[in-house]
Amino acid sequence: MINVSVNGYGTIGKRVADAIVQQPDMKLIGVSKTKPNHEAKTAVDKKYPLYVVKGAEESFSGVGFEVEGTIEEMIENSDIVVDATPSGVGFENSKLYKKFEVPAIVQGGEKEDSVECSFNARANFETSVGKKLVRVVSCNSTGIARLLTPIEERYGIDRARVTLIRRGADPGQPSKGPINDVILDPVYLPSHHGPDVKSVLPNINIDTLALKIPTTLMHVHVVNLSLNKSADKVRMCELLSKESRIHMVALREGIKGIAGLKELALDVGRPRGDLWENCVWEESISVEDKEVYLFQAIHQEADVVPENIDAIRAIMDECSCKESMDLTDRTIGMGLGR
Numbered sequence: 001m002i003n004v005s006v007n008g009y010g011t012i013g014k015r016v017a018d019a020i021v022q023q024p025d026m027k028l029i030g031v032s033k034t035k036p037n038h039e040a041k042t043a044v045d046k047k048y049p050l051y052v053v054k055g056a057e058e059s060f061s062g063v064g065f066e067v068e069g070t071i072e073e074m075i076e077n078s079d080i081v082v083d084a085t086p087s088g089v090g091f092e093n094s095k096l097y098k099k100f101e102v103p104a105i106v107q108g109g110e111k112e113d114s115v116e117c118s119f120n121a122r123a124n125f126e127t128s129v130g131k132k133l134v135r136v137v138s139c140n141s142t143g144i145a146r147l148l149t150p151i152e153e154r155y156g157i158d159r160a161r162v163t164l165i166r167r168g169a170d171p172g173q174p175s176k177g178p179i180n181d182v183i184l185d186p187v188y189l190p191s192h193h194g195p196d197v198k199s200v201l202p203n204i205n206i207d208t209l210a211l212k213i214p215t216t217l218m219h220v221h222v223v224n225l226s227l228n229k230s231a232d233k234v235r236m237c238e239l240l241s242k243e244s245r246i247h248m249v250a251l252r253e254g255i256k257g258i259a260g261l262k263e264l265a266l267d268v269g270r271p272r273g274d275l276w277e278n279c280v281w282e283e284s285i286s287v288e289d290k291e292v293y294l295f296q297a298i299h300q301e302a303d304v305v306p307e308n309i310d311a312i313r314a315i316m317d318e319c320s321c322k323e324s325m326d327l328t329d330r331t332i333g334m335g336l337g338r
């Protein structure tokens with residue numbers, strides 16, 4: 001049994017904690033909070049042991065929350081920590097993990113050169129075996145790596161060009177925007193997203209550019225690939241359909257955008273309306289000899305969740321990539337069917 005704690009119980013951390021308690025080989029030691037807000041209440045209601053920053057105990061007990069101990073104590077009691085604190089805080093916390101000699105996973109907001117290696121289960125599971133500080137790449141890089149890995153294995157990719165149409169903010173971030181704009185984010189081309197994908201797929205020749213738009217729902221990627229070998233649409237669809245973390249959206253489902261996908265997730269009873277899968281529109285896949293075009297949507301709050309679970313098993317050297325991905329998929333309920 002792997003004793004895991006989650007430091008930073010926000011958008012990503014609360015989802016990862018819920019996935020950890022579903023794993024037969026993991027025990028959730030606790031989650032951390034700095035403020036006694038509604039997320040702290042959710043953790044308490046779920047009976048997740050609550051750890052807080054030193055000195056904040058009274059602000060929690062004062063409003064009736066039972067506190068298990070400090071974040072340092074939580075780390076000390078853990079075999080591994082998933083850090084899901086805001087960008088930059090994870091790097092600061094890594095000094096604490098080193099002090100307690102506890103391996104840790106940080107998230108995509110941390111810099112690539114601040115960790116031993118970056119992780120995506122499908123792309124490079126084995127690279128993280130036995131490492132002490134691993135970064136699960138961002139939601140966008142996770143989605144791109146999942147898509148490109150099987151295509152690279154089958155056809156070889158000469159060049160990938162991806163346009164990222166990014167959600168302006170998460171639903172729980174009302175102070176972020178835009179509310180009436182399309183922002184070039186960043187203005188310079190190509191964007192930093194391509195190099196981030198290369199942190200898990202070093203041999204991929206990829207250029208990216210990115211725009212931010214007024215939605216909180218999901219990201220959309222416009223993908224263009226030049227392959228080394230000729231392909232056809234039927235085989236490309238078959239290849240992607242076999243990937244457990246890719247959902248092929250069929251036109252007959254009547255879903256022409258991200259609102260429809262989120263509605264589907266809610267209809268099938270997904271927790272928090274989460275979509276852990278890349279959603280690739282089958283009818284968008286256009287293949288002419290070695291040129292491929294397609295659209296995919298990525299739920300930014302959800303796709304990195306199964307990757308964090310697999311990263312735990314990789315670091316702890318528990319099992320193979322396939323065994324871990326299968327177990328994670330089965331326990332959380334991956335797959336939307338057709």
Ligand SMILES: NC(=O)c1ccc[n+]([C@@H]2O[C@H](COP(=O)([O-])OP(=O)(O)OC[C@H]3O[C@@H](n4cnc5c(N)ncnc54)[C@H](OP(=O)(O)O)[C@@H]3O)[C@@H](O)[C@H]2O)c1
Nearest residue numbers: 008009010011012033034035084085086087107109139300
């Ligand atoms: N949201 C996304 O779309 C997304 C997708 C992929 C990756 N990521 C990455 O995941 C990481 C976390 O992002 P997020 O969106 O989950 O952020 P978030 O929603 O802001 O959650 C982070 C949580 O960390 C807590 N926190 C802040 N400082 C802390 C500290 N010193 N110790 C312990 N907890 C602390 C905060 O909770 P309290 O202070 O209230 O306790 C906050 O709720 C970032 O690296 C981000 O880039 C985010």
